[in-house]
Amino acid sequence: MSGANNGRPFVVRKFVRFSHCDPAGIIFYPQYFMLAHDCKEDWFREGVRYPFEQMITADRRGFPIVKLDAQFMRPSRLGEELSFEVGVRAVGATSLKLTYRCVCGDEERMRMHSVLVMTDLDKGTPLQIPDWLRERFASFHVGEHP
Amino acid sequence: MSGANNGRPFVVRKFVRFSHCDPAGIIFYPQYFMLAHDCKEDWFREGVRYPFEQMITADRRGFPIVKLDAQFMRPSRLGEELSFEVGVRAVGATSLKLTYRCVCGDEERMRMHSVLVMTDLDKGTPLQIPDWLRERFASFHVGEHP
Amino acid sequence: MSGANNGRPFVVRKFVRFSHCDPAGIIFYPQYFMLAHDCKEDWFREGVRYPFEQMITADRRGFPIVKLDAQFMRPSRLGEELSFEVGVRAVGATSLKLTYRCVCGDEERMRMHSVLVMTDLDKGTPLQIPDWLRERFASFHVGEHP
Amino acid sequence: MSGANNGRPFVVRKFVRFSHCDPAGIIFYPQYFMLAHDCKEDWFREGVRYPFEQMITADRRGFPIVKLDAQFMRPSRLGEELSFEVGVRAVGATSLKLTYRCVCGDEERMRMHSVLVMTDLDKGTPLQIPDWLRERFASFHVGEHP
Numbered sequence: 114m115s116g117a118n119n120g121r122p123f124v125v126r127k128f129v130r131f132s133h134c135d136p137a138g139i140i141f142y143p144q145y146f147m148l149a150h151d152c153k154e155d156w157f158r159e160g161v162r163y164p165f166e167q168m169i170t171a172d173r174r175g176f177p178i179v180k181l182d183a184q185f186m187r188p189s190r191l192g193e194e195l196s197f198e199v200g201v202r203a204v205g206a207t208s209l210k211l212t213y214r215c216v217c218g219d220e221e222r223m224r225m226h227s228v229l230v231m232t233d234l235d236k237g238t239p240l241q242i243p244d245w246l247r248e249r250f251a252s253f254h255v256g257e258h259p
Numbered sequence: 260m261s262g263a264n265n266g267r268p269f270v271v272r273k274f275v276r277f278s279h280c281d282p283a284g285i286i287f288y289p290q291y292f293m294l295a296h297d298c299k300e301d302w303f304r305e306g307v308r309y310p311f312e313q314m315i316t317a318d319r320r321g322f323p324i325v326k327l328d329a330q331f332m333r334p335s336r337l338g339e340e341l342s343f344e345v346g347v348r349a350v351g352a353t354s355l356k357l358t359y360r361c362v363c364g365d366e367e368r369m370r371m372h373s374v375l376v377m378t379d380l381d382k383g384t385p386l387q388i389p390d391w392l393r394e395r396f397a398s399f400h401v402g403e404h405p
Numbered sequence: 406m407s408g409a410n411n412g413r414p415f416v417v418r419k420f421v422r423f424s425h426c427d428p429a430g431i432i433f434y435p436q437y438f439m440l441a442h443d444c445k446e447d448w449f450r451e452g453v454r455y456p457f458e459q460m461i462t463a464d465r466r467g468f469p470i471v472k473l474d475a476q477f478m479r480p481s482r483l484g485e486e487l488s489f490e491v492g493v494r495a496v497g498a499t500s501l502k503l504t505y506r507c508v509c510g511d512e513e514r515m516r517m518h519s520v521l522v523m524t525d526l527d528k529g530t531p532l533q534i535p536d537w538l539r540e541r542f543a544s545f546h547v548g549e550h551p
Numbered sequence: 552m553s554g555a556n557n558g559r560p561f562v563v564r565k566f567v568r569f570s571h572c573d574p575a576g577i578i579f580y581p582q583y584f585m586l587a588h589d590c591k592e593d594w595f596r597e598g599v600r601y602p603f604e605q606m607i608t609a610d611r612r613g614f615p616i617v618k619l620d621a622q623f624m625r626p627s628r629l630g631e632e633l634s635f636e637v638g639v640r641a642v643g644a645t646s647l648k649l650t651y652r653c654v655c656g657d658e659e660r661m662r663m664h665s666v667l668v669m670t671d672l673d674k675g676t677p678l679q680i681p682d683w684l685r686e687r688f689a690s691f692h693v694g695e696h697p
Contacts, residue, residue, distance in 0.1 A: 131592055131603055132585055135423060136315060136430045136483055137380050138608065142324050143292035143424075147570055150289060154569055165569055166630025169282060170576065178288045182328035188383070191428055192604025234283050237334070277446055277457055277573060278439055278581075282629055284462065284574045293424055300423055311423055312484025316430065337574055338458025428607060429672050434616050435584035442581060461574060470580045474620035480675070526575050529626070 118252045122200030122214070123160040125152050129193045139188035145223050146183075149213050152197040161249045174240060176209060176229040183225040193217050200255030204247050207231050207239040212255060264398045268346030268360070269306040271298050275339045285334035291369050292329075295359050298343040307395045320386060322355060322375040329371040339363050346401030350393050353377050353385040358401060410544045414492030414506070415452040417444050421485045431480035437515050438475075441505045444489040453541045466532060468501060468521040475517040485509050492547030496539050499523050499531040504547060556690045560638030560652070561598040563590050567631045577626035583661050584621075587651050590635040599687045612678060614647060614667040621663040631655050638693030642685050645669050645677040650693060 127148055135141040158164040168174050189195060195217050202210040208230050215223040231240045242250075273294055281287040304310040314320050335341060341363050348356040354376050361369040377386045388396075419440055427433040450456040460466050481487060487507050494502035500522050507515040523532045534542075565586055573579040596602040606612050627633060633655050640648040646668050653661040669678045680688075 128592075128596075130589060131427060131607070132433060132435075132588060134428045136426045136428065137321055137323075138428045139323075141296075141424060143289050143296060146289035146292055150287075150570060151568060154566075158566075164630055166628070169569070170629055175283055177283075177285075177334065178331055180328070180330045182326070184326045185324055188323065190604070191608055192602055274446075274450075276443060277461070278442060278579060280574045281569060282572045282574065282576045287570060289570075296424060297422060300420075304420075310484055312482070315423070316483055336458070337462055338456055429613055429615075431615075433588075435581050435588060438581035438584055442579075467575055469575075469577075469626065470623055472620070472622045474618070476618045477616055480615065 118160065120252070120254050120256075122198040122212075122255050123152075123156040123253055124196055124198050125155045127151070127195050127197055129189050129191055129195060131191060134191050137188075139190055142185060145185070145215065145225075148195075148197060148215070149199075149225060152199050152213065153211070156199050156253075160253060161246070163246065163249070169234065173234045175232050175234050177232055179208070179228045179230055181225055181227040183223060185223050186221050189215075189217060189222050195222065199253070201250050201253045202226065202255065202257050204242060204250050204254075206241055209242070209250065264306065266398070266400050266402075268344035268358075268401050269298075269302040269399055270342055270344050271301045273297070273341050273343055275335050275337055275341060277337060280337050283334075285336055288331060291331070291361065291371075294341075294343060294361070295345075295371060298345050298359065299357070302345050302399075306399060307392070309392065309395070315380065319380045321378050321380050323378055325354070325374045325376055327371055327373040329369060331369050332367050335361075335363060335368050341368065345399070347396050347399045348372070348401065348403050350388060350396050350400075352387055355388070355396065410452065412544070412546050412548075414490040414504075414547050415444075415448040415545055416488055416490050417447045419443070419487050419489055421481050421483055421487060423483060426483050429480075431482055434477060437477070437507065437517075440487075440489060440507070441491075441517060444491050444505065445503070448491050448545075452545060453538070455538065455541070461526065465526045467524050467526050469524055471500070471520045471522055473517055473519040475515060477515050478513050481507075481509060481514050487514065491545070493542050493545045494518065494547065494549050496534060496542050496546075498533055501534070501542065556598065558690070558692050558694075560636040560650075560693050561590075561594040561691055562634055562636050563593045565589070565633050565635055567627050567629055567633060569629060572629050575626075577628055580623060583623070583653065583663075586633075586635060586653070587637075587663060590637050590651065591649070594637050594691075598691060599684070601684060601687070607672065611672045613670050613672050615670055617646070617666045617668055619663055619665040621661060623661050624659050627653075627655060627660050633660065637691070639688050639691045640664065640693065640695050642680060642688050642692075644679055647680070647688065 133140045133144040198214045200212050211227050213225040231242050233240050279286045279290040344360045346358050357373050359371040377388050379386050425432045425436040490506045492504050503519050505517040523534050525532050571578045571582040636652045638650050649665050651663040669680050671678050
């Protein structure tokens, strides 16, 4: 259950940009899901080494979301630098469970759990996650209860 | 627990727009939260009759989100007309619990529960929900388990 | 050069939404292009009667943009109701020239000219605009210098 | 008319992300303006060394856009790495003229000229660009006709 990343999450740093912020001067909450998606995209490129242009454009596979829950602890403000983490909670036959944490300094700002299903984008049907991909996911396994 | 809307949710119709869709031709999931926010904004304007320009710009109050959970049953495609519902599960001293459902024809596409807290936008502190607003919310009360 | 709409532009009304606004409380300017695109989409559906799900999903045709210029006269604020107009300046063999105006009350907020080219979305090559579509565009012809 | 950057534009690299792409699999054109804005934000932080959180949040100054023109030469696709350049064409008493170029490999994808006005965000009135800021802009001067 470890490997290249020794069971640690993938981490990427993101600024709170002008385009993320609302008239109250803080992140407009749907932008957290845009940022989490960017983080997942960075993880597939740099961590899993299966970039979206290969997976989606060439192989016509995707990971649409089935469900999620999220908590928003404190607001994030224009110009703050956020540390976004994504880790694997579990890998099923066709499903992938992820945990995201967004932290600024010592302060947790957002936490999300999501469940995705690997899907044939042309047929819209679930796909078995191949072993080579399952192994790459496993090296970012952070356990069920982070 | 009823009133102007007799305990039914507020309903608004939205097209799946080009700008909502991803390279797979379906709604990019963070756009569901953008749409749900638009639906809430329409509800405040037309249902609750406390439009955002009054609440946010003039009164400097808001309802930031504290947590949410969502399920995505089936994908929604470019040009489909969605029926978005928002109803009230509970109103606390400072908090508001909402349920959203997104339906296309007979098919449920998305369901979300969220918890919001009324907040002083300048101080960032919780505010008591005033009685007149509590009464307006109550007329859209749909119960704890829709 | 006239027809169903007698040479008047297509008009649609849009609220300035929370999601459009920036930390300065006014529309974040790229959102004007999102709104103009929504306006064009509404025009294709209701005015031209060639909705995007038919044109893009079924017929695999599109109108990507080649160039545009825009002026921003005054800022637009949360909750304002904008009148968005789209009219045709010229229709070429494969190209379409449009003018957009965005007005709030008596005050012009934004004006844009754009040039689009009808394109085969699978091959990426220009397409002749068919006569039936050319005729529908012509009824929204507003002249070269609005 | 040169300085720290010797009259070269500021350059930042951006991936074409899933969230930028439309059902045709290419950048949805309003996203170019989002990307150009991010590029300007990076330039203010790293090049001009006057980050937005200082300028907007603390000093309550901004640079709203007055006009722009843009050309879109070729589409950009999911996963491509774009080189975004921003340079200064001219600095007036209160105005700033910028040129943006977006290039992928040897291929130019987008070019934009914009005119901004330095503005007091609370009063909405133009502000004289202070000398220290004028000097920092000047080191990214690329001439009137790039």
